[in-house]
Amino acid sequence: MAFSHLSHVECPRCGLTHDADTLLNLCSCGSPLLARYDLAGVEKPDGPNSLWRYHQVLPVRDPDTVAAVSMGEGMTPLVNLHRTGQSLGITLLMKDEGLVPTGSFKARGAAVGVARALELGVRGIAMPTNGNAGAAWALYAARAGMRSVIAMPRDAPLITREEVEISGGELVLVDGVISDAGKVIAERLKTEDLFDASTLKEPYRIEGKKTMGYEIAEQLGWRSPDVIVYPTGGGVGLIGIHKALLEMRELGWVTGELPRLVAVQSSGCAPIVKAFESGAETAEFWEDARTIAFGITVPKPIGDFLILDALRETGGTAVAVDDEQILADQAETARLEGVFLCPEGAATISAVRTLRKDGWIADGEEVVVLNTGAGIKYPGIRL
């Protein structure tokens, strides 16, 4: 039984297939690429208590690579938000992605992306980030013995800068937003032996993030909830969860309707909401993007068409919420549930309130929200 059932890499836009055992970035058509597996013979997991229990549907071929790179990431708890759920007349479950190394769900993508890159001979990675992804990739790169160059907006959370610095990675602070940081990285890639690990510009970060979808189904006893609500910046987690759901349906691990996927954005940066509402297939660049939920300040996600597909194919939707409401829900959730959400996580609670009010979420439905990071990463945000 192969440790990984990875078969090839495929373009979701033009359909071209690529050899999975070469180093890949975007398709020749410019689209992000997706990993495909030979799903025949893949068995339900009974392995370690981490995302690596799903190793057969992950791209890393050698268990020794996993042993070298993993820090025990994944299998985060699904916490019942009893009081909030009860007051809204629903079952409300929160997947706590703060409980992974580096304190954000970005660790999933970094663990799998770095491990696969190591296997394919990469010796250094580079990427732009809003903070958490860069922090995670810098630390996992250090563990793998790789160099890292991480560019982030000067306003990114202090601790994420320090995570890059303490890892020995090269930190580049940029005046502007993540797309400006992307320009800096693009320049560096031209002249240096660095692998481009930017969001969706390599095919394996998303494979790590899709494990959130596998875990939700397994933790519910191999079934889907009615709705999954995800704070959406680059949207890799949402695309990944959608991919996991499709794979699990093909595997026969879940049956019936897919859960409706919901993308939550801040009203200060809502390109996906705007595109979804207007029926567009891609997003337009959001000018003057700004929100307290810093992690989702992405003016024009490269995977916009994949995010919009995921929402539409599952009968989902997109919602924008105000910063003021986000902070109110962060505090309310701590007082009522004892859970200290990150701002992006709190935005999902605000979105659930909106969707329940207007009836989009029905009475008695089961809703899973993703808290994408630990509230403790952001001291001072409420002051």
Added chain:
Amino acid sequence: MAFSHLSHVECPRCGLTHDADTLLNLCSCGSPLLARYDLAGVEKPDGPNSLWRYHQVLPVRDPDTVAAVSMGEGMTPLVNLHRTGQSLGITLLMKDEGLVPTGSFKARGAAVGVARALELGVRGIAMPTNGNAGAAWALYAARAGMRSVIAMPRDAPLITREEVEISGGELVLVDGVISDAGKVIAERLKTEDLFDASTLKEPYRIEGKKTMGYEIAEQLGWRSPDVIVYPTGGGVGLIGIHKALLEMRELGWVTGELPRLVAVQSSGCAPIVKAFESGAETAEFWEDARTIAFGITVPKPIGDFLILDALRETGGTAVAVDDEQILADQAETARLEGVFLCPEGAATISAVRTLRKDGWIADGEEVVVLNTGAGIKYPGIRL
């Protein structure tokens, strides 16, 4: 099969037994109390992926209480620090206690302590803290619908203050150290309907923390490592691990020699090291306590005699390390292993270096260090 096998509560100093189903603080002789179980019939765990898998040897009697209070705490990964271990000629494993709600191992004690207090009718708790314990108890108390009054030194980490505030708990900032905060709480307890949840002044916080010991043994395939190294302030974790080892030996889950337990302190506050070296049975108050590893700034732990017993009974030792070395090892571990330790966790690496150098840890031994919290809780500590 009873969910909990709790039988009674016992004084480790005078031997008096107490009814476990009444609300208890210290023994009438002034000693901390320990929970005792009817170990006959207790089975190896196969329950949920949290510390509650050990529910038979935990004090909470009703699974519904667990469902109400738990946030999925426990079963943290044991991460191999390959490079550091190799350079020292040992197997070095780090238990990552940053990966629990509130980002520190204090969540274990809070989850079990609050759940048991809830079951016994408590409606509000009060305690002094160096930050992390108070943060954890305030958030778990909020989840349980309890009031909390938390006193901490003004210098305590910013984010721990904010955790108390956002939980709706009452935060009292004190000029001084944790013993000064203790005086403030003692005054409040005289006039208000609050349960004293100070370190070791109720018997169940330690029960939550002992699960670190159970997990280490289970994660190693039901055996003990050679050495367990613990950053020691109040020392509840160390006493708890010792208690777990003794229980597991009685249960037949581990056999042979107990691991040697090591208490690590900062040279800026080392009352246990001083007492251990002088052969004393209790510690003296450490004047002008000060260290960058804020969590272990405890000038005179109430459980001093239990800590010293645990060290001596297991053939262990106590080591003091300098702040400068702690910061160097924090950075070195991030660069080499990708792991961002908290200062208290980094202190254990410094201690292992010292003990390896002087031969106390032998070539090829297996050493488990406890990283008691997430490095991300302390932005700016390195600046």
